Every structure is written in structure tokens, then in C-alpha cells.
Amino acid sequence: AQSVAQPEDQVNVAEGNPLTVKCTYSVSGNPYLFWYVQYPNRGLQFLLKYITGDNLVKGSYGFEAEFNKSQTSFHLKKPSALVSDSALYFCAVRDWASGTYKYIFGTGTRLKVLA
Amino acid sequence: EPEVTQTPSHQVTQMGQEVILRCVPISNHLYFYWYRQILGQKVEFLVSFYNNEISEKSEIFDDQFSVERPDGSNFTLKIRSTKLEDSAMYFCASSEAGGSNYGYTFGSGTRLTVV
Numbered sequence: 001a002q003s004v005a006q007p008e009d010q011v012n013v014a015e016g017n018p019l020t021v022k023c024t025y026s027v028s029g030n031p032y033l034f035w036y037v038q039y040p041n042r043g044l045q046f047l048l049k050y051i052t053g054d055n056l057v058k059g060s061y062g063f064e065a066e067f068n069k070s071q072t073s074f075h076l077k078k079p080s081a082l083v084s085d086s087a088l089y090f091c092a093v094r095d096w097a098s099g100t101y102k103y104i105f106g107t108g109t110r111l112k113v114l115a
Numbered sequence: 116e117p118e119v120t121q122t123p124s125h126q127v128t129q130m131g132q133e134v135i136l137r138c139v140p141i142s143n144h145l146y147f148y149w150y151r152q153i154l155g156q157k158v159e160f161l162v163s164f165y166n167n168e169i170s171e172k173s174e175i176f177d178d179q180f181s182v183e184r185p186d187g188s189n190f191t192l193k194i195r196s197t198k199l200e201d202s203a204m205y206f207c208a209s210s211e212a213g214g215s216n217y218g219y220t221f222g223s224g225t226r227l228t229v230v
């Protein structure tokens with residue numbers, strides 16, 4: 001069965017420090033992987049995606065993510081965190097091989113950047 | 116930038132009542148989706164809709180739920196007889212195509228509270 005795991009409910013990081021939000025996945029075919037961010041009382045905003053090509057993907061607001069096929073991971077990273085990055089982050093996968101158009105979301109990781 | 120618009124932003128309803136959640140997808144998008152997020156939990160797929168019919172639905176999407184595209188611009192989710200456990204944030208999303216690798220555009224959500 002397809003699944004996405006975000007092992008950390010919350011990540012705390014000091015402003016200016018690098019941050020990593022972890023995501024691992026399990027799908028039967030080639031994964032299409034996404035990161036979304038949710039600010040309080042807002043919808044889900046697209047950050048970045050991995051479809052094919054370079055394993056390091058760059059996205060919005062200075063975020064990037066590294067696709068690692070052998071570890072089935074797609075961790076979200078940023079070299080220098082800002083207080084305004086504090087939000088809820090969701091990893092999602094689309095299993096293209098199965099022909100499904102739906103996303104499977106992780107449980108979300110709350111990022112808290114401390115001033 | 117084009118947006119997916121959802122109304123209302125917050126709806127309170129009595130248990131057993133019918134509710135209709137409304138969405139205006141991006142105008143040139145062809146695929147439409149509903150997801151929901153119970154407070155503090157992950158985002159769950161409900162249904163996808165293409166060419167005026169449901170293309171996929173989850174086990175959550177039982178006979179109490181229905182979707183409709185009543186005109187060229189709106190996409191609605193109806194819950195026939197609401198239950199307390201239907202209280203959640205409901206997100207509408209649209210995409211250019213099912214095969215698109217651009218990811219969805221999500222609306223800002225409707226918070227449904229069933230009392």
C-alpha cells in the first residue's frame with residue numbers, strides 16, 4: 001500500500017540555522033513527491049516537487065528537497081531558517097504507476113523557528 | 116496568480132442537517148478534488164472529479180457525500196446528513212490535467228463544525 005511517513009510531529013530550530021523536515025515514502029511504482037506548507041487558517045501551498053531528473057529539487061521560499069531512492073526519502077531542507085517559516089509542512093506522494101491522481105499525505109510536521 | 120476559491124470559510128451546522136461546500140476551481144483546470152483534514156490529523160483524499168463524473172473516491176466518501184459541477188465554474192461537495200465526525204477542514208483543489216506533474220492548487224478551505 002502506498003504511504004508517506006513524517007516521523008517528527010514537531011521540529012524546533014533556531015533562526016539562521018539549517019532545517020530539515022523528514023519524509024519517507026512507500027509506493028509500488030515511480031513516485032511523484034511533493035511538499036506543501038500550511039500557515040494558520042490557510043490552505044495548502046505548494047512548495048516543490050520531484051518528478052524525475054536531479055535528486056536535489058529547489059522550490060519556493062528558499063526551500064529544497066533531496067530525493068533519495070535507495071532510502072525512499074524526500075527530506076525538506078533550508079540552509080537558513082526564518083521565523084516566518086514556522087508552519088505545518090506536509091509531504092505527499094502520487095503513485096503514477098497505479099494511475100491514481102490522488103495524493104497520499106503524511107501526517108504533517110510542525111516547524112517552529114525560534115528567534 | 117490564479118486561485119481556487121472556497122466558500123464559506125467557516126460553517127456551523129446542526130447534526131443531521133445537509134451542508135453544501137462550494138468551490139470555484141481555476142478556470143482552465145479540468146480535474147477537481149476534495150480533501151479533508153480533521154483537526155490535528157493528516158489531510159485525507161475524498162474524491163476526484165473529471166468530465167462531469169467521479170473518477171476516484173475513498174472509503175470515506177460514502178452515500179452521505181456527493182459532488183456536483185452545476186455550471187461551468189462551481190464545484191460543490193454536499194453532505195446529506197451531517198455527523199459530528201464530519202467536523203473538519205475541507206479543501207478543494209484543481210489541476211490542469213490528471214497527468215500533470217505540476218501538483219494541485221488548493222483552496223484555503225472551509226472549516227465545517229457540526230454541533
